[in-house]
Amino acid sequence: MAGVFISFEGIDGSGKSTQARLLFETLTANGTAAHLTREPGGSAGAEDIRALVLNGAADRWSPETELLLFTAARRDHLEKTIRPRLAAGEVVICDRFADSTRIYQGLTRGDLRASVDALHTLMIGIEPDLTVLIDLPAEAGLARATARAGSDMRFEGMGLAVQQAARDGFLALAAANPARFAVIDGARDQAVVARDVWDVAAARIAAR
Numbered sequence: 001m002a003g004v005f006i007s008f009e010g011i012d013g014s015g016k017s018t019q020a021r022l023l024f025e026t027l028t029a030n031g032t033a034a035h036l037t038r039e040p041g042g043s044a045g046a047e048d049i050r051a052l053v054l055n056g057a058a059d060r061w062s063p064e065t066e067l068l069l070f071t072a073a074r075r076d077h078l079e080k081t082i083r084p085r086l087a088a089g090e091v092v093i094c095d096r097f098a099d100s101t102r103i104y105q106g107l108t109r110g111d112l113r114a115s116v117d118a119l120h121t122l123m124i125g126i127e128p129d130l131t132v133l134i135d136l137p138a139e140a141g142l143a144r145a146t147a148r149a150g151s152d153m154r155f156e157g158m159g160l161a162v163q164q165a166a167r168d169g170f171l172a173l174a175a176a177n178p179a180r181f182a183v184i185d186g187a188r189d190q191a192v193v194a195r196d197v198w199d200v201a202a203a204r205i206a207a208r
Contacts (some may be wrong), residue, residue, distance in 0.1 A: 003086035004205050007097040010134040011166045013144030015186045015193065020095045022135050022194045023201055027091055032205070035085045035203055038095040039073065040156055043080035046073035063110040067206070070101050071119045078124060091205060095126060103169040128206040133174050134186035138163040 006023070010016040017038075019106035024036040042051040053069050054062065061069070074097070085092045098120050136144075142163045174181035183199040186193055 002089040002208050004091045005082065005086060005128045006091065006092070006201055007094045007099065007128040007131045008134065008157075009096060009099045009131055009170055011136060011138060011141040011163050012169070013141035013146075014134040014136040015144075015190065016132075016134040017095050018190065019132070019184075019186075019193060019197050020093050022190075023094050023197055025028040026194075026198060027201075028199070032091055033089060034093060035081070036093050036095075037077070037081055037099055039077060039100065040070055041073070042077040042082070042094070045076040045080070049073040049076075061110055064115075066109075067101065067105040067119065067136070068104065068111060069114060071123055074098065074101075075123050075144045078126070082126075094128070095167075097131075098124060099131060099170070099173055100171065103166050104162075105126070107110050107169045108165040127180060130201065131174075131177075131181045133170055133173065133181055133202065134193065135183050136186040138167050140187065141167070144158065 008016040008020040021036060027034040028120075033175050039046070040053055041047045049069050050073060053066060081095070082092055094152060098116075098180040101120075102116050138160055142160055171183070174183050184193060184196045185199070
């Protein structure tokens with residue numbers, strides 16, 4: 001694949017979506033071919049699944065069912081959006097990818113990590129070239145997430161304990177995969193965070 005695949009991860013309210021958008025805008029302003037996408041979603045079929053998994057009561061789906069739904073959405077996203085864009089040489093920026101499934105379905109809501117990894121190997125088979133983890137304390141992330149109160153609030157409704165477990169899990173993933181992850185403090189001014197994101201992303205793109 002000729003392009004560069006960059007994912008953004010973090011707990012709800014961390015600011016990762018904003019930073020993904022800012023990176024995309026900076027790249028395109030500089031004349032770099034880039035595509036901003038998201039998970040779950042990013043393709044027509046995956047967006048349909050997004051509507052199922054992010055709305056409704058917190059106990060609407062079991063972790064096992066969520067895992068299957070997220071994997072199905074990711075496979076469609078991979079086929080229809082990610083692979084074609086990378087093959088065309090674009091920088092693909094994805095708001096969440098497989099690491100979110102490893103955390104939310106694999107660790108915080110049950111002991112499904114082995115199943116998550118097995119399905120990922122079988123059905124997805126790629127990892128981002130760079131994963132930017134926007135780190136924020138769980139209390140701050142939950143306060144931000146609930147303040148914005150939109151329709152896709154099912155996971156935020158699971159409470160502080162899940163947010164804390166997710167943060168711990170993301171940091172553990174980053175520590176275990178230092179070549180892929182860049183951990184950036186999201187508690188600072190948005191512009192300061194964006195500069196740090198740009199530094200690590202530009203270096204990875206240049207290394208292409």
